[in-house]
């Protein structure tokens with residue numbers, strides 16, 4: 001019984017979609033305020049408070065705890081500490097924060113460079129790849145296929161920008177990409193931020209396993225009409241993972257000088273909320289940002 005309820009929740013009704021668009025607008029406004037607080041050289045706590053003020057949310061009614069990460073903190077995937085200390089320099093800012101309307105959540109991540117050209121180049125490349133991944137969201141497409149394609153696209157960026165001197169295909173094959181992109185491409189979104197039925201085989205239940213070597217993927221289904229999922233690729237400079245990779249045969253294929261230089265920026269993640277339809281995607285998040293820019 002519960003399984004058929006979960007199954008039904010994957011397909012969003014017009015009412016649910018309307019609430020998710022409103023939840024997006026609410027978050028987008030607050031993302032803009034947070035970016036301004038970053039540009040004004042605030043602390044993580046200052047930025048977080050700017051976000052709360054603009055969203056009208058309290059800490060306890062946010063759909064999830066904001067990730068407000070300056071500089072190298074962006075490399076901590078679930079960074080939950082909001083430091084009141086203003087850092088000596090502002091290099092980068094990663095914010096993963098949502099909002100809620102009538103119980104429906106938005107879940108949005110943006111990454112900003114303060115001035116650096118080299119890091120901005122990485123942000124721009126992840127952003128461009130993310131848009132291409134979003135364009136794949138449509139009815140009948142396998143979500144794990146989008147995840148696997150994300151690895152290839154992140155590998156191309158790592159090769160193009162000179163982080164790794166391996167072919168993108170070899171990087172994916174040897175799982176070198178998992179050092180830089182160690183999480184899944186996203187998850188179903190709805191009443192819960194990590195919504196139900198991501199692995200469900202049918203309305204009766206069942207479990208669709210993750211592809212081998214991808215233990216953090218949070219959805220294995222084929223997209224149906226009016227499913228809403230997140231698309232959130234990233235590239236991070238995570239010390240512990242880099243050290244492990246350094247000790248393997250692939251360590252010699254990494255440009256360590258460049259990687260060392262990038263550590264103070266933490267990492268990049270760009271996350272949108274996208275609705276699948278047979279006619280193509282509706283990108284709730286990009287629409288939301290475009291609307292406030294207009």
Ligand SMILES: [Mn+2]
Pocket residue numbers: 107186187230232271
């Ligand atoms: Mn997410």
